[in-house]
Amino acid sequence: MFRTVLAVLFFVGALAALAWVPTQFGAYGVGLLLGLTGYVTLASAWALFSGPTRYVSLATVAFFGIGAYTVAVLSETLPYPVILLVAAAIGLCVALVVGLATLRLAGVYFVIFTFGLAELVRQLVTWYEVNVTGTLGRYIFLPISGEQIYWQLLALAAVTIGIGWAIGRSRIGLALKVIGDDEVVAAHAGINIARVKLTLFAVSATIITLVGAIQAPRWTYVEPSIVFNQTISFLTLIMALLGGANRLWGPLLGAIPLFLLFEWLSANFPNHYSIILGLLFIAIVFVMPQGVLAMVEKLWKRPARSVPENVPVGKEVVQ
Numbered sequence: 001m002f003r004t005v006l007a008v009l010f011f012v013g014a015l016a017a018l019a020w021v022p023t024q025f026g027a028y029g030v031g032l033l034l035g036l037t038g039y040v041t042l043a044s045a046w047a048l049f050s051g052p053t054r055y056v057s058l059a060t061v062a063f064f065g066i067g068a069y070t071v072a073v074l075s076e077t078l079p080y081p082v083i084l085l086v087a088a089a090i091g092l093c094v095a096l097v098v099g100l101a102t103l104r105l106a107g108v109y110f111v112i113f114t115f116g117l118a119e120l121v122r123q124l125v126t127w128y129e130v131n132v133t134g135t136l137g138r139y140i141f142l143p144i145s146g147e148q149i150y151w152q153l154l155a156l157a158a159v160t161i162g163i164g165w166a167i168g169r170s171r172i173g174l175a176l177k178v179i180g181d182d183e184v185v186a187a188h189a190g191i192n193i194a195r196v197k198l199t200l201f202a203v204s205a206t207i208i209t210l211v212g213a214i215q216a217p218r219w220t221y222v223e224p225s226i227v228f229n230q231t232i233s234f235l236t237l238i239m240a241l242l243g244g245a246n247r248l249w250g251p252l253l254g255a256i257p258l259f260l261l262f263e264w265l266s267a268n269f270p271n272h273y274s275i276i277l278g279l280l281f282i283a284i285v286f287v288m289p290q291g292v293l294a295m296v297e298k299l300w301k302r303p304a305r306s307v308p309e310n311v312p313v314g315k316e317v318v319q
Helices: 002-024 027-053 060-074 080-102 108-133 146-168 171-181 183-188 193-218 231-243 250-268 273-287 292-300
Strands: none
Touching (some): 027 060, 027 146, 027 193, 060 108, 080 108, 146 171, 146 193, 171 183, 183 193, 231 273
C-alpha cells in the first residue's frame, strides 16, 4: 500500500514538472515537446490493445486522421470541448464497427486489413473533399496555443498510462494475457474473447482519435496527405515495440529516443528517411522482439548459485 501511494505521488509530481517545462522553452521547444507527448500517447494507446493480444494494428493513422478532420470540419460551428467529444464518439463508433467485422481475423490478415482500412479512409476523405466540397484541405482557426495543446496531450497521456495500469491489475488484464498466449485455451477457460478484444480495441482507438483531434489546431491547414500519413502508424508501432508493448512504461521509453532520432533524421536525411525507418523496424524485430525492458530484465537475471550435494546450506565448502 505504501509503495502504491509513493508511486502515485511520484507520478503526480512528475506530471506537475512536465506541465511546467514548456514555460521555459520557445516555440521550437514547445513544438518538440508537443510532438513527443503525442507519440508517447499514441504508442501507449496502441499497446493497450496490441501489446497483450499481439494483434499488430496499422489502423492508427485512420483514427488519428478522423480526429483531426472532425476538428477541421466542426471548428467554426461548435465549441472546442464539444468538438473533442464528437471526435471521440466518432472514433468509438468506427472502432466498434471495424472491431465487430475484423477482430475474428488474426495474424497477417489482421495486419493487412488494418493497413487497408487506413488507406480506405484516406481515399474516401480525399474523394469527398475533391468532389463534394471542391477543395483538398481545410483551414483551422482556433485560439489554442502550443502550450495548451501540450497540456491537453500530457493529460491524455497520463490517463492512457493510468488505464494501462488499471487493466494490468484487473481481470480483463489477466484475460488479455491468456488470449495473447492461446485463444483456444482462453475460450475453453470461459473468457468472452470477442467482447474483451472489442472493448480494448475501442478504448485504444478512441484515445488515438483524441490525439489527432487535440493536435489538429497545431497545423492550421490540414489535408488527407498530412493527417492520414502512414508514417504515423509505423512510427507508433516501432516505438511501442522498441520499449516493449507488454510493459506499462515500454511505449514511453521507446517513444522518447525514437522521436528525437526521427526528428534528426527527417531534418538531415529527408530523402532517405523512409529507408532508415524500415531498416530500424527490421533491426528491432530481430534484435529485441520483446523490447528494451524485456532485454534489460533478462540481463539482470542471474542463475542461482548451485549448492554442492551433501553440504549443509550456510556452511562454506572447503576445497
